[in-house]
Amino acid sequence: MSPSNTSVKLVKLVSSGAPTLANFKVESIGVPSKASLQSDQILVRTLYLSADPYMRGRLSGSQDSYVDSFVAGKPIIGLGVGVIEASTSSEFKEGDVVTGDQFLWEAKFVSGVRGFIKIPASGIAPANYLGVLGMPSFTAYVGVVTLAQAKAGETILISAASGAVGQVAVQLAKARGLRVVGAAGSDDKVAFVKSLGADAAFNYKTCGDLNAAIRAVAPDGVDVYFDNVGGEFLDAALLNMNAFGRIAECGMISQYNATADTAYHIQNLIRIIPKRISIHGFIVSDYYAKPDYANFIAEVSAMLKEGKITYKLDEVVGLENAPQGLLDLFEGKNFGKRVIKVTDAQQRL
Amino acid sequence: MSPSNTSVKLVKLVSSGAPTLANFKVESIGVPSKASLQSDQILVRTLYLSADPYMRGRLSGSQDSYVDSFVAGKPIIGLGVGVIEASTSSEFKEGDVVTGDQFLWEAKFVSGVRGFIKIPASGIAPANYLGVLGMPSFTAYVGVVTLAQAKAGETILISAASGAVGQVAVQLAKARGLRVVGAAGSDDKVAFVKSLGADAAFNYKTCGDLNAAIRAVAPDGVDVYFDNVGGEFLDAALLNMNAFGRIAECGMISQYNATADTAYHIQNLIRIIPKRISIHGFIVSDYYAKPDYANFIAEVSAMLKEGKITYKLDEVVGLENAPQGLLDLFEGKNFGKRVIKVTDAQQRL
Numbered sequence: 001m002s003p004s005n006t007s008v009k010l011v012k013l014v015s016s017g018a019p020t021l022a023n024f025k026v027e028s029i030g031v032p033s034k035a036s037l038q039s040d041q042i043l044v045r046t047l048y049l050s051a052d053p054y055m056r057g058r059l060s061g062s063q064d065s066y067v068d069s070f071v072a073g074k075p076i077i078g079l080g081v082g083v084i085e086a087s088t089s090s091e092f093k094e095g096d097v098v099t100g101d102q103f104l105w106e107a108k109f110v111s112g113v114r115g116f117i118k119i120p121a122s123g124i125a126p127a128n129y130l131g132v133l134g135m136p137s138f139t140a141y142v143g144v145v146t147l148a149q150a151k152a153g154e155t156i157l158i159s160a161a162s163g164a165v166g167q168v169a170v171q172l173a174k175a176r177g178l179r180v181v182g183a184a185g186s187d188d189k190v191a192f193v194k195s196l197g198a199d200a201a202f203n204y205k206t207c208g209d210l211n212a213a214i215r216a217v218a219p220d221g222v223d224v225y226f227d228n229v230g231g232e233f234l235d236a237a238l239l240n241m242n243a244f245g246r247i248a249e250c251g252m253i254s255q256y257n258a259t260a261d262t263a264y265h266i267q268n269l270i271r272i273i274p275k276r277i278s279i280h281g282f283i284v285s286d287y288y289a290k291p292d293y294a295n296f297i298a299e300v301s302a303m304l305k306e307g308k309i310t311y312k313l314d315e316v317v318g319l320e321n322a323p324q325g326l327l328d329l330f331e332g333k334n335f336g337k338r339v340i341k342v343t344d345a346q347q348r349l
Numbered sequence: 350m351s352p353s354n355t356s357v358k359l360v361k362l363v364s365s366g367a368p369t370l371a372n373f374k375v376e377s378i379g380v381p382s383k384a385s386l387q388s389d390q391i392l393v394r395t396l397y398l399s400a401d402p403y404m405r406g407r408l409s410g411s412q413d414s415y416v417d418s419f420v421a422g423k424p425i426i427g428l429g430v431g432v433i434e435a436s437t438s439s440e441f442k443e444g445d446v447v448t449g450d451q452f453l454w455e456a457k458f459v460s461g462v463r464g465f466i467k468i469p470a471s472g473i474a475p476a477n478y479l480g481v482l483g484m485p486s487f488t489a490y491v492g493v494v495t496l497a498q499a500k501a502g503e504t505i506l507i508s509a510a511s512g513a514v515g516q517v518a519v520q521l522a523k524a525r526g527l528r529v530v531g532a533a534g535s536d537d538k539v540a541f542v543k544s545l546g547a548d549a550a551f552n553y554k555t556c557g558d559l560n561a562a563i564r565a566v567a568p569d570g571v572d573v574y575f576d577n578v579g580g581e582f583l584d585a586a587l588l589n590m591n592a593f594g595r596i597a598e599c600g601m602i603s604q605y606n607a608t609a610d611t612a613y614h615i616q617n618l619i620r621i622i623p624k625r626i627s628i629h630g631f632i633v634s635d636y637y638a639k640p641d642y643a644n645f646i647a648e649v650s651a652m653l654k655e656g657k658i659t660y661k662l663d664e665v666v667g668l669e670n671a672p673q674g675l676l677d678l679f680e681g682k683n684f685g686k687r688v689i690k691v692t693d694a695q696q697r698l
Contacts, residue, residue, distance in 0.1 A: 057623070230618075230619060234618075249621055249622055250622070251622065252619050252622065255619055263616065265614030265615060265616050266614060266615040266616075266618050267612065267614050267615075269579075269583075269615050269618065270579060270601050270604055271630075272598055272628065272630030273598055273599075273600065273601065273630040273631070273632070274406065274630075274632070275630065276630050276631055276632055276635065277630045278627060278628065278629045278630065279621065279627065279628040280627045281620075281621030281622040281623075281624065281625050281626045281627065282622070282625055283622070283623070283625055286625065
């Protein structure tokens with residue numbers, strides 16, 4: 001890591017098709033000084049940044065997106081963990097470790113305090129706040145517990161089961177006494193999903209007919225489908241849902257880069273009537289202010305202390321590799337929750 | 350009406366495409382005698398039979414159907430209202446007016462008592478028990494109240510708004526203080542929907558672009574969509590849903606006669622994630638045993654007594670016309686809830 005600061009900026013929004021490295025620019029920029037802080041500001045040194053599938057919407061500037069789009073010429077912004085190096089706010093002091101969703105993709109940046117929270121000293125490594133105690137993990141909780149109300153004895157199917165959200169969904173469902181079946185995009189990922197406790201899992205890229213593959217792992221049908229992928233897999237899942245099934249509709253990553261020509265159209269939605277299926281589209285940010293969040297922190301913290309939950313981080317080192325680290329997600333090249341390691345906790349710029 | 354008995358039987362199940370008159374046979378059969386009753390049986394004279402869209406599933410013999418399919422060589426069976434002419438059951442006596450879902454499509458038939466309930470003497474004309482106090486009306490209640498939890502100030506969009514279910518959905522939503530917009534398949538039906546209190550309505554067959562037509566009547570978006578039709582209309586509705594919108598998925602009649610070649614595939618399902626939309630497939634029979642049913646009877650009975658709800662019956666006279674009366678539903682030729690008038694209350698076979 002050079003002593004100069006680095007910034008990852010958006011060059012232009014993606015109008016159609018897939019984003020490429022050309023949409024990003026990695027720049028050397030100046031290091032902000034403590035003296036430059038205005039009132040109620042913080043100088044943050046970034047430890048880890050989070051690369052997440054939801055960022056696809058922010059890259060396209062769609063009006064429908066539920067978060068602000070990225071802005072051409074400005075840094076990418078998202079979830080991160082960092083250390084306060086200087087503060088003119090009474091909320092934070094030098095040395096505080098913080099997380100939040102207003103991290104610039106820069107090694108060091110100045111910000112207002114909105115969107116940052118202090119992480120209590122607990123001995124848990126900071127990157128975990130982008131992982132097992134972070135947004136994707138809470139997303140799994142909201143889908144499995146709050147919306148699908150998954151119950152012991154039921155069968156849950158989880159797509160992208162080795163991913164940031166899926167791996168926690170697998171473990172939360174297993175801990176609740178469900179039969180857990182999952183799908184992932186490589187044999188290594190399938191083995192990992194099974195190692196988390198899934199009763200069965202398959203490689204959706206090599207299994208052939210998806211409907212038959214789901215039926216093979218869930219011969220008595222699916223009560224809860226936790227959807228991360230949409231498209232053809234969702235259509236096949238619909239064919240396998242039991243009466244009164246619930247679908248937690250978390251994401252449709254197979255469709256995020258689709259164009260009008262390549263988008264998959266759903267054929268089996270009609271099944272939700274005879275089978276009385278409910279489908280719940282959701283965004284995790286709606287649930288932080290609800291009791292579900294405290295319940296999640298309590299449940300997962302306890303599991304973590306008892307060694308009953310594991311979480312796979314997929315770390316890319318260096319801000320200069322962050323654009324490719326994000327793009328990989330849209331092709332399923334990550335294996336676990338992708339984070340970008342920016343600086344060491346001990347490092348100073 | 351001839352003094353002989355008549356039976357409408359299924360000739361063969363529909364394997365693909367639309368049912369036709371050739372799937373049915375109208376037969377003269379013998380009149381059952383009181384002496385033929387075994388224990389716990391009733392001899393019923395049919396007053397009215399109900400022709401309903403859900404019967405499409407029973408005609409196809411699909412494994413996925415939520416009710417038993419009709420059986421080749423046996424009478425059609427469904428909802429009806431009739432008079433007990435003889436009974437060997439302690440539950441019913443001669444002269445009782447009954448309703449239920451085990452009515453054979455015969456002018457007079459013998460049955461066990463399961464599936465029949467006695468209608469209290471209240472001065473309400475018997476056909477209403479297939480209408481405003483019947484299954485389609487309760488279906489509207491479950492969709493609007495139980496599942497969509499429609500609230501005052503919200504906008505509800507109702508497709509097939511002049512139909513058996515739609516016309517009650519319009520009135521229940523209006524009584525709750527929603528802005529109500531509807532679609533129907535002829536200018537007469539549109540005028541009828543407006544006469545029920547809808548704030549706006551349009552003819553989906555002549556409006557051109559469905560998305561624009563919905564936007565025109567609901568410029569601030571749709572909070573609740575009560576879907577009776579599926580297909581292209583559902584896809585257009587998805588484009589107009591507000592954040593946290595709910596879709597009560599009651600039926601997809603536009604797709605019931607579709608073949609693999611003609612079935613419409615949904616393009617806009619992905620919208621449910623950024624908009625946090627929930628979709629609830631349902632079947633009304635699941636709700637008769639819940640408190641919702643008593644709430645429905647109480648609410649709609651009160652509205653009826655106060656003249657605050659109207660209901661359009663579309664009556665076809667004569668059992669011999671029942672097959673066409675049913676087939677008409679799949680082409681939108683009915684105007685209101687279709688019933689088949691079989692005999693007069695005073696009539697004797």
